[in-house]
Amino acid sequence: MKRKLNRCILSLMLLVLTVFNSGCWSSREVEDLAIVTLFGIDRITENGVDKWQISSTIMNPGGGVQEGGMNGGNGKGGAQELLFKGTGITLQEAIGNFVDGLARSPFYSHISAVIIGERAAKEDMSSTINNLLRYWENRPHLYIIATRGEAYRVLQARPAISKMLSKEIEMMTEKTSKKLGKSADVTLKRLSADLLSPDRDAVLPQIKLVLPKEEKDTEEGETKQSVLLEGLAVFRGDKLTGWLNADETRGYLFIAEKLSATHIYLPVQLNGQWFSYTIGMSKSKVKPELSGDQLRIRVSIETQGSIMESGNSNMTPEDIDQMEIAAAEAIQELAFKAIDKAKEYDADFLGLMQKLHRSDLTAWEKIKPDWREYFQNADIEVEVKASITNAGQIGAKPQISK
Amino acid sequence: MKEKISGTQFSMLMFLMITATAILFVPAITAQQSRQSAWIVPLVLPTVAGCVAAGEACILGQRFPGLTLVQYSEVILGKPLGKVFSSSYILFLLILNILVIRELSEFLTIVLLPASPAYILILVTVLLGLFLALKGIEVIARMVQFVLPLFVLTFIFMISLALIDFEFGNLLPLLEGGVMTIVKGSVVPASWYGEIGVITLLLPMINKPQEARSKAVKALLCVAVFLTVDVLVTVAVFGPDLTGVYMFPFWSLAGFVQISRYIERVESFIVLLWLTAIILKITLFFYLSSFATAQLFKLKSYQTAVYPLALLHGIFAIFPALGSIELSEILKRYWPPLGLMFELAIPFLLLVIAIIRKKSLRGGKQ
Numbered sequence: 001m002k003r004k005l006n007r008c009i010l011s012l013m014l015l016v017l018t019v020f021n022s023g024c025w026s027s028r029e030v031e032d033l034a035i036v037t038l039f040g041i042d043r044i045t046e047n048g049v050d051k052w053q054i055s056s057t058i059m060n061p062g063g064g065v066q067e068g069g070m071n072g073g074n075g076k077g078g079a080q081e082l083l084f085k086g087t088g089i090t091l092q093e094a095i096g097n098f099v100d101g102l103a104r105s106p107f108y109s110h111i112s113a114v115i116i117g118e119r120a121a122k123e124d125m126s127s128t129i130n131n132l133l134r135y136w137e138n139r140p141h142l143y144i145i146a147t148r149g150e151a152y153r154v155l156q157a158r159p160a161i162s163k164m165l166s167k168e169i170e171m172m173t174e175k176t177s178k179k180l181g182k183s184a185d186v187t188l189k190r191l192s193a194d195l196l197s198p199d200r201d202a203v204l205p206q207i208k209l210v211l212p213k214e215e216k217d218t219e220e221g222e223t224k225q226s227v228l229l230e231g232l233a234v235f236r237g238d239k240l241t242g243w244l245n246a247d248e249t250r251g252y253l254f255i256a257e258k259l260s261a262t263h264i265y266l267p268v269q270l271n272g273q274w275f276s277y278t279i280g281m282s283k284s285k286v287k288p289e290l291s292g293d294q295l296r297i298r299v300s301i302e303t304q305g306s307i308m309e310s311g312n313s314n315m316t317p318e319d320i321d322q323m324e325i326a327a328a329e330a331i332q333e334l335a336f337k338a339i340d341k342a343k344e345y346d347a348d349f350l351g352l353m354q355k356l357h358r359s360d361l362t363a364w365e366k367i368k369p370d371w372r373e374y375f376q377n378a379d380i381e382v383e384v385k386a387s388i389t390n391a392g393q394i395g396a397k398p399q400i401s402k
Numbered sequence: 403m404k405e406k407i408s409g410t411q412f413s414m415l416m417f418l419m420i421t422a423t424a425i426l427f428v429p430a431i432t433a434q435q436s437r438q439s440a441w442i443v444p445l446v447l448p449t450v451a452g453c454v455a456a457g458e459a460c461i462l463g464q465r466f467p468g469l470t471l472v473q474y475s476e477v478i479l480g481k482p483l484g485k486v487f488s489s490s491y492i493l494f495l496l497i498l499n500i501l502v503i504r505e506l507s508e509f510l511t512i513v514l515l516p517a518s519p520a521y522i523l524i525l526v527t528v529l530l531g532l533f534l535a536l537k538g539i540e541v542i543a544r545m546v547q548f549v550l551p552l553f554v555l556t557f558i559f560m561i562s563l564a565l566i567d568f569e570f571g572n573l574l575p576l577l578e579g580g581v582m583t584i585v586k587g588s589v590v591p592a593s594w595y596g597e598i599g600v601i602t603l604l605l606p607m608i609n610k611p612q613e614a615r616s617k618a619v620k621a622l623l624c625v626a627v628f629l630t631v632d633v634l635v636t637v638a639v640f641g642p643d644l645t646g647v648y649m650f651p652f653w654s655l656a657g658f659v660q661i662s663r664y665i666e667r668v669e670s671f672i673v674l675l676w677l678t679a680i681i682l683k684i685t686l687f688f689y690l691s692s693f694a695t696a697q698l699f700k701l702k703s704y705q706t707a708v709y710p711l712a713l714l715h716g717i718f719a720i721f722p723a724l725g726s727i728e729l730s731e732i733l734k735r736y737w738p739p740l741g742l743m744f745e746l747a748i749p750f751l752l753l754v755i756a757i758i759r760k761k762s763l764r765g766g767k768q
Contacts, residue, residue: 025515025517025519025522026514026515026516026517027517028471031447084403101724109667133647133648136514136516137514139657139658140640140644140654140655140657140658141657141658141666187658189639189640189658192644192647193641194641196644196647197643231422357575358574359574359575361578364575369562
């Protein structure tokens with residue numbers, strides 16, 4: 001009997017313990033959280049003092065539902081995400097200043113993307129990376145994006161199709177921009193690994209403000225801009241050094257990344273007529289070779305794609321061969337654009353020297369102190385094999401009677 | 403000795419004891435020294451060090467069957483010197499355990515419970531260790547039998563998720579900077595593998611002591627494979643630079659892995675199992691140090707020694723004002739020589755003295 005009582009008391013104590021032990025001192029209830037969804041980092045000058053500016057959107061659960069209900073609610077007061085900002089001498093002070101306007105405790109584990117403004121990327125990338133890696137709520141899978149001008153402006157944009165801007169940016173990064181050959185997806189892990197490594201430079205996707213595709217004026221009559229992920233930001237060492245346009249970005253993607261299940265629409269000219277080569281997958285091989293003091297790098301790109309718009313080609317096997325050659329030349333041209341840009345910026349964001357480091361250690365040891373010079377003088381060849389594997393539902397070009 | 407554990411339980415105990423600490427820390431520490439070749443480190447030299455430590459302990463144990471280090475050191479060195487030696491060994495166990503407790507509280511405060519005061523976490527750990535140590539080695543061994551499969555399964559789950567992001571290029575070029583970087587990187591893991599030297603205390607509790615040596619070697623080989631996979635995958639996913647930067651790379655790896663949006667944020671599994679494993683390790687050292695203390699002071703039961711030792715653990719884990727940076731500096735720089743001294747050098751010295759002085763309890767001699 002006494003034993004039974006003891007057991008009862010013990011189990012009761014355990015039950016009581018669970019009440020106090022959920023998260024210990026650090027426990028936070030979900031309704032007290034301000035869930036940060038986007039995070040912008042800027043450098044600004046305020047009264048002559050260089051400062052950090054943090055801007056961030058915070059999820060406003062129920063905001064859209066109350067006002068707009070089922071109709072999508074982007075009406076006023078019903079915003080799904082609220083924008084806050086703060087400034088400070090250090091990044092942490094700026095974060096503290098943005099937080100003090102909130103009655104809730106900020107929660108950073110669900111950030112969709114961190115957007116870095118141009119000045120911040122040019123002036124102090126190492127502080128930014130240091131902060132992002134150090135803070136425990138940040139995960140290595142965080143997407144990082146760069147923008148021309150201030151990140152704050154990007155966070156003011158209006159989503160074009162999603163309810164939340166953060167969701168839209170996340171979907172663009174993860175699903176569409178790389179698939180369409182517009183940009184790359186870079187996580188905190190990849191960015192910091194590239195920045196830390198001694199043999200290459202980093203890139204970040206670029207986010208732009210554009211006028212929305214769908215013209216939907218807000219009640220005030222002003223059109224808010226929406227966002228687009230296009231192009232890349234190039235770093236040299238820890239500083240942003242320049243940007244890549246759409247063509248150069250595609251060149252980068254073909255050389256440096258493995259693409260699969262993409263829909264990159266490449267217009268190609270053959271005999272004065274345009275046809276469209278839709279690239280579905282692409283892979284590349286880089287073979288660096290050091291002979292004496294001359295570095296030769298051979299890049300071979302292999303793509304597979306389909307033709308859904310054949311121009312005036314008749315699509316006979318001979319025509320296909322010709323089209324493949326023309327497509328290969330077009331891709332080669334893009335690749336050279338990226339390579340020229342890399343030499344112009346003196347930044348090996350293509351990872352070519354990293355390949356040398358990994359494949360030929362003795363050569364790397366030799367050129368290590370001035371590898372940038374070797375890259376600048378490297379003789380880079382690009383060889384493209386573009387194959388057409390699919391031409392849609394019909395064979396030869398249908399002849400429409402005149 | 404009343405309580406007995408089986409050979410399998412013993413090797414499981416040894417496996418969990420070594421991997422519990424190493425799984426989180428070993429990728430960073432090895433990657434800082436040996437960069438992309440870090441995965442070779444846990445495979446070779448530390449395993450040799452562990453085997454030597456286990457071998458010495460077993461040979462000593464066979465010369466004095468049924469006796470622990472505390473008892474036979476008095477036979478070998480004489481009573482006063484033996485007592486001094488045993489006390490220093492107990493002190494070594496105590497420091498080791500305090501460092502492990504600090505690792506636990508440090509990990510929790512850094513990544514999970516930033517607002518919770520460390521002393522509460524330490525207090526809870528020490529109380530739990532106290533409770534479990536009172537139950538004896540049999541209970542500890544059975545808990546290990548239960549926890550170990552879960553621990554290994556979680557690890558395999560995490561690693562197979564991480565294989566999606568496995569980049570072979572991150573492991574190249576092999577052996578950059580020469581073999582010396584591997585040797586340098588091996589020192590810290592060697593001191594962890596060397597913890598298997600506690601066989602000197604555990605041997606009389608194994609029901610078939612003659613099996614101990616082969617079981618220990620098996621446990622060490624499993625540890626080597628386990629940690630090699632740990633380092634290999636972490637470095638292949640993060641690259642050597644980032645692995646060296648993170649304080650708990652395996653934890654960050656678990657935070658990184660995801661399959662689309664369906665499986666993500668799986669690191670909580672790690673907390674659950676790592677905590678259980680590390681608490682078992684703490685308990686084991688708790689038990690061993692109280693057991694040794696009881697033999698040193700010829701106490702009737704080791705339980706009497708558990709309480710004061712718990713107090714010591716609590717005090718010395720809470721009060722030294724060390725931050726996490728200092729702690730990892732201690733673990734990297736000052737702990738390995740101390741650990742290797744007590745794990746390898748001192749048992750070896752004892753063995754040599756025993757051979758020279760022809761001290762042995764085997765076959766009715768003496």
